[in-house]
Amino acid sequence: MTLADHSFAPPPVAEDRAAMIRDHLRDAIVDRRLAPGTKLNEAEVGTLFDVSRTVVRAALQALAFEGLVKTERNRGAFVANPTPDEARQVFASRRLIEPGIARAAAACVTPKDIASFRARLHDESRLLSERGPSARRAEIHASGDFHLLLANVAGNAILLRFMEELVARSSLVIALYGRSGASSCGHNDHGNIVNALEAGDGNRAAQLLLTHIDHIESDLDLRSTTGLALAEALNTRD
Amino acid sequence: MTLADHSFAPPPVAEDRAAMIRDHLRDAIVDRRLAPGTKLNEAEVGTLFDVSRTVVRAALQALAFEGLVKTERNRGAFVANPTPDEARQVFASRRLIEPGIARAAAACVTPKDIASFRARLHDESRLLSERGPSARRAEIHASGDFHLLLANVAGNAILLRFMEELVARSSLVIALYGRSGASSCGHNDHGNIVNALEAGDGNRAAQLLLTHIDHIESDLDLRSTTGLALAEALNTRD
DNA sequence: GAAGGCCAAATTGCATACAATTTTGGCGTG
DNA sequence: CACGCCAAAATTGTATGCAATTTGGCCTTC
Numbered sequence: 001m002t003l004a005d006h007s008f009a010p011p012p013v014a015e016d017r018a019a020m021i022r023d024h025l026r027d028a029i030v031d032r033r034l035a036p037g038t039k040l041n042e043a044e045v046g047t048l049f050d051v052s053r054t055v056v057r058a059a060l061q062a063l064a065f066e067g068l069v070k071t072e073r074n075r076g077a078f079v080a081n082p083t084p085d086e087a088r089q090v091f092a093s094r095r096l097i098e099p100g101i102a103r104a105a106a107a108c109v110t111p112k113d114i115a116s117f118r119a120r121l122h123d124e125s126r127l128l129s130e131r132g133p134s135a136r137r138a139e140i141h142a143s144g145d146f147h148l149l150l151a152n153v154a155g156n157a158i159l160l161r162f163m164e165e166l167v168a169r170s171s172l173v174i175a176l177y178g179r180s181g182a183s184s185c186g187h188n189d190h191g192n193i194v195n196a197l198e199a200g201d202g203n204r205a206a207q208l209l210l211t212h213i214d215h216i217e218s219d220l221d222l223r224s225t226t227g228l229a230l231a232e233a234l235n236t237r238d
Numbered sequence: 239m240t241l242a243d244h245s246f247a248p249p250p251v252a253e254d255r256a257a258m259i260r261d262h263l264r265d266a267i268v269d270r271r272l273a274p275g276t277k278l279n280e281a282e283v284g285t286l287f288d289v290s291r292t293v294v295r296a297a298l299q300a301l302a303f304e305g306l307v308k309t310e311r312n313r314g315a316f317v318a319n320p321t322p323d324e325a326r327q328v329f330a331s332r333r334l335i336e337p338g339i340a341r342a343a344a345a346c347v348t349p350k351d352i353a354s355f356r357a358r359l360h361d362e363s364r365l366l367s368e369r370g371p372s373a374r375r376a377e378i379h380a381s382g383d384f385h386l387l388l389a390n391v392a393g394n395a396i397l398l399r400f401m402e403e404l405v406a407r408s409s410l411v412i413a414l415y416g417r418s419g420a421s422s423c424g425h426n427d428h429g430n431i432v433n434a435l436e437a438g439d440g441n442r443a444a445q446l447l448l449t450h451i452d453h454i455e456s457d458l459d460l461r462s463t464t465g466l467a468l469a470e471a472l473n474t475r476d
Numbered sequence: 477g478a479a480g481g482c483c484a485a486a487t488t489g490c491a492t493a494c495a496a497t498t499t500t501g502g503c504g505t506g
Numbered sequence: 507c508a509c510g511c512c513a514a515a516a517t518t519g520t521a522t523g524c525a526a527t528t529t530g531g532c533c534t535t536c
Contacts, residue, residue, distance in 0.1 A: 016311065017490095042518070052491045053518085054292075058299060065303045067396070073254060074497050074518055086395075092342075093396045100334035157324075158305070158331045162400055169396075255520095280488070290521045291488090312488055312527050 018058035021049050025059060029068050029079050030144075030168050031137045032175040036081035040069065066165050068172065080172060084222040087173040091217045094166050097159065098147070098213065099206035102193065104154035106202030113153045117194040120146050124190065140171050146190050170216070177220040187215055256296035259287050263297060267306050267317050268382070268406050269375040270413040274319035278307065304403050306410065318410060322460040325411040329455045332404050335397065336385070336451065337444035340431065342392040344440030351391045355432040358384050362428065378409050384428050408454070415458040425453055 025045070028034045040060060042053040049056070060077045063069035071077045082090070105113075120142065127139040144167040151163040189212035196205035263283075266272045278298060280291040287294070298315040301307035309315045320328070343351075358380065365377040382405040389401040427450035434443035 041516095043516095054490055054492090057296075057518095061296065061299055062303065065300070075499095076518065089394045089396050092394055093400075096338040096397065097334060104330075156327045156330055158327050158404075159334065162331075166396070281486095292520055292522090295488095313529095314488065 017049070017051055018055045018062070021045070021051065021056060022059040022062045024049070025063060026066070026068060026168060029063075030171040030175075031141065032172075033137075034079050036079050036172065036176055038079045040077040040079065042076070067169050080169075082169065082173055082176065084177070087177060087220065087222055090166060090169045090173055091213060093162075094170065095210060095213050097162060097166070098150075098209050101151050101154045101156075101159055101163065102197075102205040102209045103202035104156065105150050106197050106200055106205050108155060109153055109197050109200075113149075114194065114198050116149060117146070117190075117197070120149060121191055121194065140174060143190075144168070144171055150193075173220065174216070177222055179219050179221050187212075189215060255287070255289055256293045256300070259283070259289065259294060260297040260300045262287070263301060264304070264306060264406060267301075268409040268413075269379065270410075271375075272317050274317050274410065274414055276317045278315040278317065280314070305407050318407075320407065320411055320414065322415070325415060325458065325460055328404060328407045328411055329451060331400075332408065333448060333451050335400060335404070336388075336447050339389050339392045339394075339397055339401065340435075340443040340447045341440035342394065343388050344435050344438055344443050346393060347391055347435050347438075351387075352432065352436050354387060355384070355428075355435070358387060359429055359432065378412060381428075382406070382409055388431075411458065412454070415460055417457050417459050425450075427453060 025034070025040070034040075042056045042060070045059075046053050046056045060069055060071065064071045064077065068080050069077050070080050124139065124142050124146070127135050127142055147167050148160070148163060151160040154160070189208060193205050193208045193212065196202075196208055263272070263278070272278075280294045280298070283297075284291050284294045298307055298309065302309045302315065306318050307315050308318050362377065362380045362384070365373050365380055385405050386398070386401060389398040392398070427446060431443050431446045431450065434440075434446055
């Protein structure tokens with residue numbers, strides 16, 4: 001332990017396979033390669049990743065805690081299928097939390113952070129110009145990463161974890177209820193927010209974030225299907 | 239399913255033993271019957287509750303998600319021992335979230351809710367007059383319950399869960415860093431907040447909540463032991 | 477006497493076996 | 507033909523066994 005043993009990143013080997021499976025499943029859910037409501041059979045997932053059910057269960061429990069998976073006793077785990085009401089709660093939570101995060105971020109943002117934001121913006125604009133469902137998925141992903149970077153800059157690990165959950169659930173909601181699919185069409189919300197951050201104007205960043213969330217949510221179709229979910233789902237007309 | 243089967247609380251039978259163990263452990267941690275840093279041996283806990291390690295592991299994993307337990311690979315689970323910096327993050331998060339919850343609660347509070355709040359206040363004042371460590375623990379517990387009731391009234395399940403985590407971690411922090419132990423000495427913050435809610439004045443409730451959090455945090459001794467944690471801990475003078 | 481290495485005991489990580497529960501498909505009856 | 511019941515299959519819940527890792531003590535060596 002004396003020679004050049006520092007500055008090593010955590011070993012690239014796959015230690016903690018439960019976390020790896022959790023991350024793979026989360027990606028698949030957020031990208032909607034796994035449709036909401038899909039049953040996640042323990043044995044099947046285990047075979048897929050070549051691990052025992054024990055490890056799969058740990059991963060599923062983690063995802064259940066994040067709200068991306070719903071487990072029912074003796075029935076199994078299913079990809080979350082948020083109701084419009086739950087979707088509204090996700091965005092209400094974001095409206096409550098993110099402006100504060102933006103203020104905190106504006107207070108302690110560094111030039112290096114700004115550079116990271118710009119790089120992210122560049123990725124986003126590139127994806128916007130591409131076509132196809134893969135690019136669409138990547139776009140939603142990148143858009144979420146922007147918000148996570150913001151929370152990361154704010155420097156509060158607890159709020160960062162809350163935002164990770166909210167962003168993941170938002171992606172699910174957008175995939176489920178999004179009208180156009182691309183929530184940022186016509187706006188440059190992220191760019192404006194970065195400008196406000198660079199100027200150190202936390203209040204403006206917070207305000208821009210609020211309207212940004214408005215933009216996202218206004219692209220959703222959250223008609224209340226209260227109590228008639230099944231019947232309405234079976235009605236192909238309408 | 240036709241006769242008086244509604245209005246029943248969840249069956250009193252112990253289905254889902256992992257959740258039961260999790261709740262028991264959480265209570266013990268929040269009440270500080272389990273000191274921070276205590277190792278939670280899987281086999282030992284299993285023997286105590288008469289279940290296998292499998293069930294214990296599920297409970298410990300859940301508590302790790304909540305931040306009340308820290309797990310180290312191949313080393314086991316330990317009761318969380320939050321650093322002053324983590325403690326500050328807990329309260330920063332609460333400052334960010336709770337005022338908004340108060341506004342939401344003020345907007346939709348019912349007379350029935352107000353009655354619940356009053357009952358809670360009554361319990362708190364009773365506990366305040368009692369002496370002994372048991373009453374002190376119950377007081378911290380009751381104080382937390384007030385905040386959870388507030389989040390419950392606000393009607394957002396996601397924010398409620400965030401608050402459950404923050405309140406639990408706050409109790410741990412108060413137990414660790416509290417000076418007087420009783421954070422509400424001399425104030426009647428909770429009562430004032432209920433009054434504001436009853437008057438439907440969300441902004442005032444939010445403001446009162448902020449100052450309430452200030453009161454709680456000002457009772458803590460969060461001297462920055464940055465980098466010198468061990469050395470300082472061994473220095474009995476000072 | 478102190479430092480360092482090595483071995484045994486304890487503990488966790490994981491896989492697997494078995495029990496309990498739910499789901500499914502078929503059969504018989506109204 | 508529809509409905510309900512029952513048994514078999516599938517799936518989850520839990521316990522247990524084994525391998526891998528860590529920990530603590532003992533012994534050797536300087």
